[in-house]
Amino acid sequence: MSELLTQIGGWFGYLGRPGVLVQLGGVAALITVSLLASRLPTAQAARPWFGRLGLLALLGLFTAVLAAFSMPYGLVGVTALLIGGWFGLGLLRHGLGRWLPAAELRQLDSGLLRPLYLLFALVMLIREVDAPASLAVIPIGTWFGSTVTVGQVFLSLLVIVLLFVGSRPPSHGLAWILQRLLGGGDSGRRALALLIQYSIIATGIVWTLDQIGFNRTAILAVAGGLSVGLGFGIKEVFSNFISGLWLLFEGSVRPGDILYIEGDPCEVRSLGLRAAVLWRDRDNAELVIPNQTFFTTTTTTYTGTDRLRRTQVQVGAAYHHDPASVVDLLEDTARGVPGVLSDPPPRGLVLGYGDSAINYELRFWIANPMQNVSISSAVRRAVWQAFQRQGIEIPFPQHVLHRGRSLPQ
Amino acid sequence: MKGWLRAAALALGLAPLVAGCGRALPPGVSPRAGTTLYVAIGVGDATRIDSTLRSALRERLEALERLYADVRPGVNLELLIFEEERLLAEMRRRTRSGLAPDLVLAEGSVAEQLHQEGLTRSIPFPNPASDQLSPSLIPFAQVDARHLFAVPVGYEPQLACFDRRRMPQPPDTLQALLEASSRGQTFGFKLDLGDLAWTLGSLGALESFTAIRAGNPATEERVSRIRQWLLWLQTANLQQRISLVGPRANLSDGLLDGTFVWITCRSSDQTHLQAQLGDDLGLAPLPAGARGQPSPISVQLMWAYGRNSSARQRQAAEQLVRFSLNPPVQRIMTLRGRTLLPVSREAPLPVASSARLAALVTAERQSEQARSQISRLMVLRHREDDFNRILIAFHYGNLGVDEATEALVRLLQSPSP
Numbered sequence: 001m002s003e004l005l006t007q008i009g010g011w012f013g014y015l016g017r018p019g020v021l022v023q024l025g026g027v028a029a030l031i032t033v034s035l036l037a038s039r040l041p042t043a044q045a046a047r048p049w050f051g052r053l054g055l056l057a058l059l060g061l062f063t064a065v066l067a068a069f070s071m072p073y074g075l076v077g078v079t080a081l082l083i084g085g086w087f088g089l090g091l092l093r094h095g096l097g098r099w100l101p102a103a104e105l106r107q108l109d110s111g112l113l114r115p116l117y118l119l120f121a122l123v124m125l126i127r128e129v130d131a132p133a134s135l136a137v138i139p140i141g142t143w144f145g146s147t148v149t150v151g152q153v154f155l156s157l158l159v160i161v162l163l164f165v166g167s168r169p170p171s172h173g174l175a176w177i178l179q180r181l182l183g184g185g186d187s188g189r190r191a192l193a194l195l196i197q198y199s200i201i202a203t204g205i206v207w208t209l210d211q212i213g214f215n216r217t218a219i220l221a222v223a224g225g226l227s228v229g230l231g232f233g234i235k236e237v238f239s240n241f242i243s244g245l246w247l248l249f250e251g252s253v254r255p256g257d258i259l260y261i262e263g264d265p266c267e268v269r270s271l272g273l274r275a276a277v278l279w280r281d282r283d284n285a286e287l288v289i290p291n292q293t294f295f296t297t298t299t300t301t302y303t304g305t306d307r308l309r310r311t312q313v314q315v316g317a318a319y320h321h322d323p324a325s326v327v328d329l330l331e332d333t334a335r336g337v338p339g340v341l342s343d344p345p346p347r348g349l350v351l352g353y354g355d356s357a358i359n360y361e362l363r364f365w366i367a368n369p370m371q372n373v374s375i376s377s378a379v380r381r382a383v384w385q386a387f388q389r390q391g392i393e394i395p396f397p398q399h400v401l402h403r404g405r406s407l408p409q
Numbered sequence: 410m411k412g413w414l415r416a417a418a419l420a421l422g423l424a425p426l427v428a429g430c431g432r433a434l435p436p437g438v439s440p441r442a443g444t445t446l447y448v449a450i451g452v453g454d455a456t457r458i459d460s461t462l463r464s465a466l467r468e469r470l471e472a473l474e475r476l477y478a479d480v481r482p483g484v485n486l487e488l489l490i491f492e493e494e495r496l497l498a499e500m501r502r503r504t505r506s507g508l509a510p511d512l513v514l515a516e517g518s519v520a521e522q523l524h525q526e527g528l529t530r531s532i533p534f535p536n537p538a539s540d541q542l543s544p545s546l547i548p549f550a551q552v553d554a555r556h557l558f559a560v561p562v563g564y565e566p567q568l569a570c571f572d573r574r575r576m577p578q579p580p581d582t583l584q585a586l587l588e589a590s591s592r593g594q595t596f597g598f599k600l601d602l603g604d605l606a607w608t609l610g611s612l613g614a615l616e617s618f619t620a621i622r623a624g625n626p627a628t629e630e631r632v633s634r635i636r637q638w639l640l641w642l643q644t645a646n647l648q649q650r651i652s653l654v655g656p657r658a659n660l661s662d663g664l665l666d667g668t669f670v671w672i673t674c675r676s677s678d679q680t681h682l683q684a685q686l687g688d689d690l691g692l693a694p695l696p697a698g699a700r701g702q703p704s705p706i707s708v709q710l711m712w713a714y715g716r717n718s719s720a721r722q723r724q725a726a727e728q729l730v731r732f733s734l735n736p737p738v739q740r741i742m743t744l745r746g747r748t749l750l751p752v753s754r755e756a757p758l759p760v761a762s763s764a765r766l767a768a769l770v771t772a773e774r775q776s777e778q779a780r781s782q783i784s785r786l787m788v789l790r791h792r793e794d795d796f797n798r799i800l801i802a803f804h805y806g807n808l809g810v811d812e813a814t815e816a817l818v819r820l821l822q823s824p825s826p
Contacts, residue, residue, distance in 0.1 A: 003467075010487035013445025013467025017719045021506030070716060128506055131449075131499070134490035137460045149460060 001140045011129040019072035026066075027079050030058045052087045056080060078128060082121045089117055094223045108348055119158065140304040144222065146213040163204040171196035190255035191248050194271060198245070234294070240274045243291035247271060253294050254333040258307070258369040260300035261287060265369050281370050302369035308341070309369040313379050316357030318393040323350050323358060326392060330362040333386040341365040356397045436798030444725045445485045447715075449500075449510035451493035451519055454659070461684040466490065469746045476741065477732050484725050493519065500528040502717075509715035511726045517549055517559070517709040518790060524558035528714040531556040536726060538727075541734040541756040545780060549709055549787070559711035560730050561743070566772035567607060567705035570664060570674035570682055571691045579671060579693040583611055583641070586696050589671075590650040597669035598645070600657035600804055601797040603706055604673055605642070607695045610704025612778050614638035619782045621821040622789065636814045646804060651806055656797050675708060676748045676769050692768040694775060704779030705772060710749060712750055795820055 014020045034055040066073035093109055100108065121141070126132060136151025156164070175193035184192075248254045249273060257268045259278065266278040266287060276294070278287040293337035302309045317326045327348035331378050334346035346364035387394060434687040447478055450466060452458060467488050474486045489510055491499050494750065496515065500523055503509040513523060523529045534557045539547065542561060550557045571579050575593055581585040590596055609615040617631035625631075636667070645651045652669070654660065660672040665685050673695065682690050712730045714723070732738060739751035750773050776783075789796070800819065803805075803813035 007487070010445055010447075010485065013447070013485070013487065014508055016721065017507055017717055019717055023507060072505060074502060074506030075508070078506070128508055131491050133458045133492065134463055134488065137458060137463045139460050225806040227711075315693070399765065 006141055007135065007138060008129065013068040014129060020075065022076040023072060024068070026062050027059070027076055030055065034058065045239065049087075056087070059083070067179060075128065078124060082124060085117065085121070089113060104331075115161060115165075144214045147326060148212060152212045156212060159204060159208050163201045167197050167204075168193075171200060191251060191271075194255065195248055207269050236290075237274060240291045243295050244271055244274070244276075247276075247291060247294060252304075253299065253301075257301055257303040260302075261289070265302070265372060267370060307367060307369065308365050309372060310344075310363060310365050311372050311376055312361050312363045313376055313383065314351070314361050315380075315383055315387075316354060316394055317360050317387070318395045319353075321358075323360075323390050326358075328361060329386055329390060329392070330360060330383065332381055333382045334362055334364045337375065337378050337382050339366055339368075339371060340341050340379065341367060355399075356395045416642055424533065430634065443483055443485070444721050445487055445721060445724055446512060446729065447487045447489055447498070447510040449489040449491060449513045449515075449715075449787040450492050451496040451515045453515075454492055454494070456659075457490065457681055459486075462680055463488075463490060463721045465680045465746075471736070471740065472745050473729075473733060476738055477729055481725070481728060482734065484729065486729075489690055497522060497526065497528070504528050504716055505526065507717045509717040511715050511718045511722045511728070513559075513713040513715060514562070514710055515559075515713060517561070520550075520559035520713040521712040523713055523727050524552065528716065529558065530716055531558065532560060532714065538731040538734050541731075541736075541753050543752060545777075546709065546752055549785060550711060558735070559713040561709045561711050562712045562730070563734055563739075563750045563752055564619075564773055564776075565676045565708040565710060565749060566769055566776055567604070567673060567675055567695065567707065568768055568772035569695055570661075570672055570678060571671040571693065572664060572686065573689045573691040575670045576691070579691060580696050581693075582696050583608075583698040586671075587645070587648065587651075589600070589823050590648045593650065594671065595650045595669045596645075596652070597660045597663050597672040598651070598653050599658065599660060600653045600797065602800065604656075605800070606783065607673070607703040607705040607775075608641070608698070609638060610701050610775075611698030612638045612641050613697065613698070613700025615666055615701075615704050615779060615782050618821060619785045621818060627818050627822070628744055632814060632818060636810060639810050639813055639817075642800075643803070645808065655801070676750070676772075677708075679748050679765075692765045694768055702778060703775050704783060705776045706779075706783055707750075707773055707776040709752070789821075792820065792823075 015024075037054070038051045059076060063073045063076045066076065093105065093113070096105055096108070123132065126135065134156070134179045136149060138150045139147045140150055140153065141148055156304065172193045172197055175189045178192060179189040192391060194364070253268060253271065253276060255268050255271055258265050259268060260266075261278060261280070264282050265398050266280045266282050269286070270366070271291070275288045275290045278289060279285075280287060317323075327350065330348035331346045334340050334348075335342060340346060341364070344365050346362060349361045349363065351359040351361050362379065364379065366372060384394075386392075438470050448470060452462065470486050470488050474484065477484060490657065493515075496519060497511075500509060500513070509528070512530065513520065515523070524531065529662055531552055534547075534551065534555055534741070536557075538560050539557060546561045547557075550559050550561055552558045557740060569579055576589070578778070580589050586596060595726070606615075612634075613636045614637070619635040620631055622628050642653065646653050652663075654663075660669065661674065661678050661681055664674075664682065665667040676692075679690070679692070695705055714726060718726060733742070734753050736751070736753050736756040739753045739756035743749060743751055743756075747763070749768070750769055796817070799813055799816045802808040803810070808816065
């Protein structure tokens with residue numbers, strides 16, 4: 001590590017060269033001028049790209065002037081390229097915004113595009129002041145019996161970041177192909193995609209460690225020791241991780257499933273290493289529930305074998321209407337409501353004789369459990385309108401009071 | 410701090426540095442403490458750049474830095490290693506950026522190319538450093554009568570590297586080499602005129618090459634020697650266990666993976682081979698032939714000056730180069746690295762210190778004996794690819810021995826480029 005620090009410290013020796021200082025000073029001055037100019041009221045009214053193009057033009061002009069005077073200009077050129085690239089990244093983001101949802105674009109931008117560009121810029125700058133090939137072979141320590149170099153660490157981090165961020169699209173693509181070949185539902189495809197993604201990441205990490213040349217026996221020994229630590233220290237995290245994997249294999253909770261959480265239907269959005277993220281329609285809330293919870297509590301799901309849900313609406317009708325015709329009317333009404341499945345057919349039932357009315361229940365099936373409230377509401381509206389048309393009375397609760405006579409004293 | 414304030418502070422912070430960096434030091438004044446010199450070294454190919462090579466080169470540079478610190482403290486040497494093929498491109502790019510190394514340690518041909526492209530400075534001749542060199546070296550580094558393109562600092566002789574576990578005694582004649590191959594020993598040569606030049610002396614063809622090149626008539630005797638040289642190469646190639654590989658092939662890897670037991674190598678290959686083979690690596694002079702001693706070409710490593718140095722860096726670099734040619738420093742550097750031999754005329758060759766060093770010195774003496782003749786062929790070094798094309802065509806049977814001989818003679822007779 002000390003060798004690396006010494007090497008990095010050596011880069012500052014270039015600051016003793018007039019040619020380097022003129023370039024750096026010029027670039028700093030132009031950026032300062034550009035930033036100050038962008039704060040002027042007239043500039044703030046103009047489009048932002050106008051100021052950016054202005055800075056690039058100034059840097060280009062400065063490069064040309066240095067070249068004309070046979071002075072070194074490469075650093076200014078590299079700086080202009082990197083700044084131009086950063087602006088270009090903004091344009092790319094803008095373009096992608098037309099095709100990708102905002103959340104995915106944000107994830108792609110902050111998780112992949114920006115880190116990769118910053119990494120690229122870092123390598124470009126290091127390439128200017130040092131020889132990357134010789135810098136990469138500087139040893140920074142011995143881990144698990146292997147000497148690890150700067151290049152290996154850099155490559156490992158790059159591979160791991162790319163694995164975590166970049167493995168998602170190919171794994172979803174492969175899962176989609178497998179779904180087409182083998183059949184299966186959307187939630188199964190999502191679970192498969194997650195499994196493929198984890199497999200890619202796990203294989204990538206093992207490959208990376210292998211490339212570095214870690215001693216496998218030493219890793220196993222350390223992993224054995226760590227497992228004891230895991231048992232005491234971060235057992236909850238580990239337990240949640242294992243629970244997540246188990247749930248995926250078992251298929252009892254998969255992304256896209258609808259679960260009943262505290263009386264509300266919620267859709268499983270993602271099943272992560274530690275927790276599952278569920279979306280609750282009622283208030284558009286996202287619930288983060290540790291995976292372990294699904295192991296220790298009863299879970300009600302509407303998507304275990306199919307996505308159908310049987311739901312019901314209760315209504316009362318006055319005593320003087322024939323229950324048979326009321327039941328027929330209820331069933332006909334339900335059949336005409338969008339979202340109510342015709343098979344299995346809606347079914348009307350007489351539940352009992354109440355104080356004020358005969359109580360009926362209309363049971364029907366819907367295809368999307370998340371639409372239970374809205375479809376039930378539509379059915380209730382349709383029932384009221386049907387009763388209105390047919391002159392069926394929905395009675396108010398009635399109480400008949402009888403005044404008793406008091407006995408003479 | 411706001412972004413623009415940071416930028417302004419950076420610009421202002423640099424101002425004091427700008428103020429004092431352009432002034433040259435008065436003569437005789439040493440550079441102040443904290444002068445950093447960037448030293449670029451070109452190595453064979455990218456696969457050679459590993460931790461072992463870096464630490465070996467760094468160790469040698471640090472040893473030079475420590476020695477130099479005794480007389481001029483405060484000069485730090487920063488090592489930059491480049492693949493030799495990329496050295497020119499890197500120097501072009503860095504010179505454009507103002508970040509070119511202050512010193513380049515490279516083979517003479519590379520140093521000359523750097524100078525021809527205007528990437529290194531001309532050095533006035535004579536100068537205090539050149540006064541310490543053997544006079545025979547000067548023509549190899551000269552641009553014209555008053556300038557050098559670089560300053561030679563050491564020799565890297567060509568010799569034989571072999572695996573002592575499988576070959577206890579290396580062949581000292583070409584006949585012994587053929588006999589050893591018939592007994593099952595495997596040998597590797599490069600199909601490259603520079604690498605095969607040693608066989609010209611052993612097989613008596615060197616005089617023919619130099620005489621024809623000098624404009625003397627291509628007599629039957631001279632042409633016959635060249636023909637016999639080619640026939641020997643053909644005979645060797647027909648041996649099952651002697652391989653002539655392409656100019657870009659890596660013989661060292663063949664020695665390490667057991668494909669070869671004996672290869673031709675440079676003294677600088679030791680670092681890579683030693684790391685793998687340890688004491689099993691053997692070094693020996695190249696074998697002599699019935700018609701004479703081998704005529705290997707020793708590579709001259711030279712210091713070339715980059716163009717972007719500040720006045721302090723320039724002065725420190727010149728002083729360091731002069732210091733590196735001091736006889737005691739040359740001797741110490743030879744004994745430490747054991748890959749470079751001294752070029753200083755006053756530096757004694759320490760042959761008794763190890764068998765490997767003795768092999769290096771013998772190889773260098775063989776090279777020195779042939780140097781007067783080889784130097785006459787130096788003008789053809791830009792045509793090495795043309796020579797190699799003829800050798801490769803002959804090797805693969807596209808040219809017969811008479812056609813190849815004729816092509817070589819024609820090339821030797823052609824005017825200098």
